[in-house]
Amino acid sequence: MATVLEMWSNLGSAMAGLMFAWAMFKQYFPPQLRRHIEAYVHKAVGYVYPFIHIKFPEFAGERLERCEAYSAIQNYLSASSTAKAKRLKAESVKDSQSLVLSMDDNEEVVDEFEGVKLRWSSCLIVSEKSPFSFYNSSNHRRFYSLTFHRSHRDLITGSYIKHVLVKGKAVAANNRQRKLFTNNPGSGWHYYKATKWSHATFKHPSTFDTLAMEPSKKREIMNDLLKFKRGKEYYERIGKAWKRGYLLYGPPGTGKSTMIAAMANFLNYDVYDLELTTVKDNSELRNLLIETSEKAIIVIEDIDCSLDLTGQRKTKKQEKEDDEEKEDPVKKLAKGGEETKGSKVTLSGLLNFIDGLWSACGGERIIVFTTNFMEKLDPALIRRGRMDKHIEMSYCCFEGFKVLARNYLGVESHPLFATVRQLLEETNMTPADVAENLMPKSDEEDEDACLEGLIKALEKAKEDARKKSEEEEEEAAAAAAAAAAKATAAGAMAEKEGQQKSSEGNQENGGSGCGKEVK
């Protein structure tokens, strides 16, 4: 005990001596000489001092922007700071879902990388306010300082710093508040408000767990998305832009939009909902693309209705109608007026948007088209390489129903499931309709009532489909009978004409000479 006390008192007097010497040094040595001496002292210390410091300032550059590296380090250290540091600081960071906890000024934490220990300190320097400064607070300069032994220089400068930045960015991405963007109409861009996209916080509850779909198909899509997300190096190696196109097709209410939300939640990406009809032309489309962020899903819903992208040439009649509309404004208004005017986006513009040179800027993007009528689309638009994966969203299967029953009623099994299974095999019902039938409409409605309601609806759908097909059969039979009758009548007529002609021929041969018209 005595030795510890002795040590502290020795240290105290040594410190006091040093501070006295420093004060004398500052007072009696002119600044220029002082700088020289300081430089030599640093050099001399460098020979015996075995540690290296790296400084990461909070603000840098001419415009003093916040350094990306500083934010990444702050995020990287947040986990170890929360566990180890005694004084913490809580900040709400832009676009972050929750508060970011980091160590307070002048705190330290120790980190370990490949068996090497390193020390991170958060430092704050407060200097006098410059008389020319526009800011009225004194100058605060914050930075992180990394200290390590010089024998690990290569490891730290080579791999560790890269590791910290990658991990820190990943933490920020996980904590990021995701957004749903939609494009502003071209005419709405002003010189003072050049925003091409408006956004809201993206909060859609759909996930792959709640999506009604055949499990093997669902797994296949999830694997595909994961492979894409982790494929940065792979895409670089094969020389392909880091993006992937999905085409979702199927009848209304089969979950195409729901699937997009599930994809965004699964990948933790932003969603850009692109309304093509309000995009003025191809160059505006390109500008919109440039302004999307990384980690984005760009969606064009109902692509078949967005523009005339069928790639088919207009018929003469359509061309004539269009010319008439141009000349007659009344006709144009009757056809939908202002709305139909505008977008000059062409098929080739859209193809360039998907896989032209500009589409490779930024990377990590998914493009999704949805349509109810796949056959209406130009094959060039949906060929593999542009729309890499075609996903059919179809009517509800029994596995899909089980997901919906679990979501909507909280039941995993029920005696009525067998009947539902049978009926789903015999008739088509969209997941949207199944979901609507499963949803309790009042507090009194329990799972039995909802399942019975669904069974009734399925039976009705089956009956309707049967009647419809009977009607169609009858119509087809009637059409066939009418066609047959027409053919018989035409045959009879032709036979009659033939007979008349031959009798006229006979008369001519008989020398009558009067060419009588046959009616």
Ligand SMILES: Nc1ncnc2c1ncn2[C@@H]1O[C@H](COP(=O)(O)OP(=O)(O)OP(=O)(O)O)[C@@H](O)[C@H]1O
């Ligand atoms: N596969 C599904 N899984 C879970 N819920 C679904 C599914 N399909 C539809 N639904 C439910 O039905 C509603 C409508 O579905 P959604 O909007 O995704 O259909 P859609 O295929 O995009 O239709 P449209 O072609 O008309 O745009 C959703 O809000 C969701 O509640």
Ligand SMILES: [Mg+2]
């Ligand atoms: Mg939809």
